[in-house]
Amino acid sequence: MAGTELFRTDPRTGLQYHKSAELLIKANAVAAVVALLVGGIIALLITLTRWQAVHLLNADNFYLLLTAHGLDMLVIWVIFFEIAILYFCSSTLLRSRLATPRLAWLAFALMVIGTVTFNAAIFTGNATVMMTSYVPLPGHPAFYLGLILFAVGALIGCFIFLGTLVVARAEKTYEGSIPLVTFGALTACIIAIFTIASGAIILIPTFLWSAGYVKSIDPLMYRTIWWAFGHSSQQINVSAHVAVWYAIAAIVFAAKPMSERVSRTAFVLYILFLQLASAHHLLADPGLSTEWKVFNTSYAMYLAVLASMIHGLTVPGSIEVAQRAKGLTKGLFEWIRKAPWGNPTFSGMFISLLVFGFLGGISGVMMGTEQLNMIIHNTTYVPGHFHATVVGGTTLAFMALTYFLIPSLFNREVIMPGLAKWQPYLFGIGMGVFSLALMGAGTLGVPRRHWDITFAGASLPYEYPGTAYLMLAIMGVSGVVAIVGGAAYILITVGSLLWGKRLAAGAYGRETTVLRMPVDTALTGHGTGGFVAPGTFVFAMVFLTAFILYYFVNWKYLSTVWGLS
């Protein structure tokens, strides 16, 4: 097929890049890594402050930097990278031109301007309001304005993704249905549109309030709508990193999804059960009925949790099937023992899956249980949970994908392969222990977003047990390990882009090839009669056992506290 747009075919992977899309993917990915660098430096400072024995920063700087860390990591790093993923999953995977590249550059510019604007408000000390900016705690109008600009930019990016799907379909650049990974990206995109709109619905009036045009914003209304943005947007990350897991399983093992139907249905469940996690944040609030809380935190059946449990089985399951097909059939676990643990793309993805599932997933359900939330709400258990999901899960998955993108997209050889081999372990294990230590401290009642749990200078101080200080020390040490892992990632990424050996890129031309699939007519599963991934099933049962035990341990602990009704 010949058109007017320029494409090149990557000689190593066979992926076909549209020239305009390629530049945009690179720009968004680079912006993401810059945000990660800024957020990472701040991470070191705040970790060394909450480590009570070090207590590095003063109170004002701590709160200021904590606000910046939350937004630059959770919003800027993650969403820039996700926009890159959206363009990759539509334009590249479907071999299509990207819809309206000029608008995509406008989106990029808005996101950059928004980021600079709200960071300026924070770093001049005018918006120390934390990421959540709960009203009526006042922030400078530029803070809200910057977030709104960023959100508008991201929203445009989402629509460009959808537009590209339409273009690809209309121009018949592929046959059959979109790939599973693109489907996961589509899920992320739909969720993103809903959540970003929610963010706009609450941040626009809040901006007007901070500028003096609106008299007051009801705090409960703010919390309810803000969390439709604040936590639902985390489902974007989940959908995106699960899509990345599938992509890496496909790239490293040529793994085929166990069943397209199951995996795609599980993605749809994320959309249908989007609000469960938003309701988690309101379980300890006044003004909402018990029925509202119990129903909305679960929709009576926790199907978003089910969706993650399904992906948790089908991703390693598909790897197991692919490995067994290569002859690694000895016992239950030969397929995983002989996996390429030295390949950071694989090890990063697999550690991401473990940290997300065991630490992030289980702890998330604890917080999402109406009564158990009372013994968790606003303690360090909460950051413990979301560092396991968004950092150990999403961020590590994105890092793993980067090792694939450097040669394929940027045409550079990854520098320092020895360090790259260890990077996912440093980062993943550091982050895992960090999360566990924060959860431990939270169980002992240590508050989140708190500068000094010794309460020096307070008239009626409370004394936390020594174990709480020990937990914060473990958090400090493992946090530094994770930050070293993060620094290694940035060093390798930036270094490879600057000094990595140039690889043949493939020439740009106007010829494109349609993604034509050999059509199987027989409808057979992997082994409809058999049990194709027994090793994975054993892992799943270990996970479930841990889940059930920990769940009831929490109920047991709850039953010992004061009576409340």
Next chain:
Amino acid sequence: MSAIQPPAQRIWWKQPLDKVELVWIVIAFAWCLVMFFMMPYWHVFGKQNLSSETYRARPEMFARAAEEMVAKWKVREETEAKIPVVAPPAGADVYLIARLWDWWPILELEEGKTYRLNLMSMDYQHGFSLQPENINVQVLPGYQHVVTVTPNRAGTYGIVCNEFCGAGHHKMVSKLYVVKK
């Protein structure tokens, strides 16, 4: 083919489920139902459920109620700031003000007795965190939240603020006494 390519079967949605997947989905779904039913179950049989009794209130109204309570049941004062310690009778409405940056007044409750604890903020959002019990409740301005509490152990407790409320957040901490009679 692999997950980054279109499905090999055109009508992939008719592909039969694998047994591993099916068994896992059934088990996982059953567990999800158990987790849902635990919440209503605990409302019927458990003793720790957060009340949803809430009233809209203006700060000055709430402050007046707290001052009246202090006038009636004050037993002593503590610290240089002369913070009143209040020992209300069982069953009483007890008021605890959250404001920048303290909890007011100090409460002295009796073990095994039940009280209606009224929580509200005068300004920003705060977090009521009772230590070492680790009971945590969000405190909002304008929403008077009535939580019925029954202390089950005598001792001196801490009340920490665990919602960020500005520069003095980490000094917003108070005491609560539970005595045995």
